[in-house]
Amino acid sequence: MNAYIEEVLEKVRKRNANEPEFLQTVEEVLRSLEVVVEKHPEYQNTALFERLTEPERAIQFRVSWVDDNGNVQVNRGYRVQFNSAIGPYKGGLRFASHVNLSVLKFLGFEQIFKNSLTSLPIGGGKGGSDFDPNGKSDGEIMRFCQAFMTELYRHIGPNIDVPAGDIGVGGREIGYLFGQYKRIVGAYENGVLTGKGLSYGGSLIRPEATGFGAVYYLNEVLKHENDTIEGKIIGISGFGNVSWGVAKKAAELGAKVVTLAGPDGYIYDPDGVVTEEKINYMLEMRASGRNRVQDYADKFGVEFFPKQKPWGRKFDICMPCAYQNEIGMPEAEAIRNNGTKYYIEVANMPTTNEALAYLMNEGLIVAPSKAVNAGGVAVSSLEMSQNSERLSWSREEVDEKLKTIMYNIHKVSADTAEQYGLGYNLVAGGNIAGFMKIADAMLAQGIV
Numbered sequence: 001m002n003a004y005i006e007e008v009l010e011k012v013r014k015r016n017a018n019e020p021e022f023l024q025t026v027e028e029v030l031r032s033l034e035v036v037v038e039k040h041p042e043y044q045n046t047a048l049f050e051r052l053t054e055p056e057r058a059i060q061f062r063v064s065w066v067d068d069n070g071n072v073q074v075n076r077g078y079r080v081q082f083n084s085a086i087g088p089y090k091g092g093l094r095f096a097s098h099v100n101l102s103v104l105k106f107l108g109f110e111q112i113f114k115n116s117l118t119s120l121p122i123g124g125g126k127g128g129s130d131f132d133p134n135g136k137s138d139g140e141i142m143r144f145c146q147a148f149m150t151e152l153y154r155h156i157g158p159n160i161d162v163p164a165g166d167i168g169v170g171g172r173e174i175g176y177l178f179g180q181y182k183r184i185v186g187a188y189e190n191g192v193l194t195g196k197g198l199s200y201g202g203s204l205i206r207p208e209a210t211g212f213g214a215v216y217y218l219n220e221v222l223k224h225e226n227d228t229i230e231g232k233i234i235g236i237s238g239f240g241n242v243s244w245g246v247a248k249k250a251a252e253l254g255a256k257v258v259t260l261a262g263p264d265g266y267i268y269d270p271d272g273v274v275t276e277e278k279i280n281y282m283l284e285m286r287a288s289g290r291n292r293v294q295d296y297a298d299k300f301g302v303e304f305f306p307k308q309k310p311w312g313r314k315f316d317i318c319m320p321c322a323y324q325n326e327i328g329m330p331e332a333e334a335i336r337n338n339g340t341k342y343y344i345e346v347a348n349m350p351t352t353n354e355a356l357a358y359l360m361n362e363g364l365i366v367a368p369s370k371a372v373n374a375g376g377v378a379v380s381s382l383e384m385s386q387n388s389e390r391l392s393w394s395r396e397e398v399d400e401k402l403k404t405i406m407y408n409i410h411k412v413s414a415d416t417a418e419q420y421g422l423g424y425n426l427v428a429g430g431n432i433a434g435f436m437k438i439a440d441a442m443l444a445q446g447i448v
């Protein structure tokens with residue numbers, strides 16, 4: 001163990017004692033950087049890790065709005081501007097009842113490394129609210145988004161901080177947020193948000209990007225193992241935007257996603273979520289605001305397992321696509337005992353540190369979410385490029401760039417791990433590769 005890393009971890013634990021998700025990711029990332037620190041005394045001299053683990057800015061604000069019954073509701077809004085060493089802060093907004101500062105600091109911290117891995121010029125940030133969009137009317141969603149932006153607008157801009165979607169924030173919410181931003185600033189700055197609709201500056205392939213990118217990355221892992229995706233059985237959790245992209249691309253490449261999961265339980269479809277009708281139905285389920293996956297079982301006549309997770313089943317590949325920490329030790333043991341070979345994280349930090357270490361030690365091939373799901377933010381950055389040049393690129397052009405980006409993320413992760421004598425350790429390789437660019441930029445810019 002490296003003494004400097006230990007010292008920093010101790011300080012971070014003390015200072016953020018009530019932020020378990022944030023401490024979890026800092027612990028995971030810093031431990032994997034020990035091999036790098038030994039070779040770089042300048043990191044310690046410049047307090048690089050103390051600076052890296054402290055957000056440049058964390059804004060918290062009140063969001064007051066009026067619901068359909070005329071009652072005043074008060075929510076809490078946030079934007080964590082974590083690191084701007086390589087570009088304007090970039091990262092999504094999450095609207096969910098579990099949102100708090102710890103969750104957004106974990107997401108913002110991970111976003112720094114993820115964004116760096118894309119090789120594009122974007123810093124790390126994240127934001128959101130404890131507002132729960134489930135069951136809200138369209139009018140309530142709009143009024144909430146307008147109230148949220150009325151405070152947020154003063155902190156963001158195309159060259160300052162560029163939010164996008166995350167859980168609970170999709171195309172509809174981005175539209176309302178952009179409308180309010182434009183109304184307040186009185187200028188058409190559409191590079192201020194990404195994930196926009198095509199008619200006002202959105203990018204083709206952005207809705208698909210996270211899921212497609214994850215499958216492109218998976219493909220690189222399979223190639224490395226002299227394996228192919230054809231015929232593979234994939235177990236996933238979630239049934240939102242990311243799951244949809246994974247199911248769609250997997251089906252296109254001859255694999256099958258056989259489970260979907262929501263807060264109500266999971267469905268098992270032995271024929272796979274492969275037809276256009278089934279894949280499109282995922283969008284309908286999400287848009288309904290019911291947050292129920294049982295609707296799929298009812299519609300297509302497949303089995304539904306109330307209140308259960310899918311990980312007890314046998315799959316070739318597991319791809320958790322829902323929430324942080326959905327895979328703890330019991331789930332990890334089930335996955336290992338079923339003989340799964342590939343564990344591909346897609347949701348941000350879906351695995352507890354203990355379960356992650358266990359799966360790696362047990363010899364599964366583990367790919368980290370910071371790399372696997374980076375396609376989403378990568379295409380967001382391509383959306384910013386298109387907005388800057390006031391042009392829009394074809395579907396093929398964006399998809400080709402996304403493929404190249406995912407290929408490079410896998411390659412730099414694998415090569416970096418190899419270079420440090422860690423074998424095919426995509427978790428450490430991704431962390432180190434993402435970190436090196438940030439560290440270089442931070443050192444070059446002096447003590448700020």
Ligand code: 2IT
Pocket residue numbers: 090091092093114162163164165166167194348373374376377378380
């Ligand atoms: O977690 C993520 O990378 C996202 N929610 C996407 C962020 C973005 O700016 O597109």
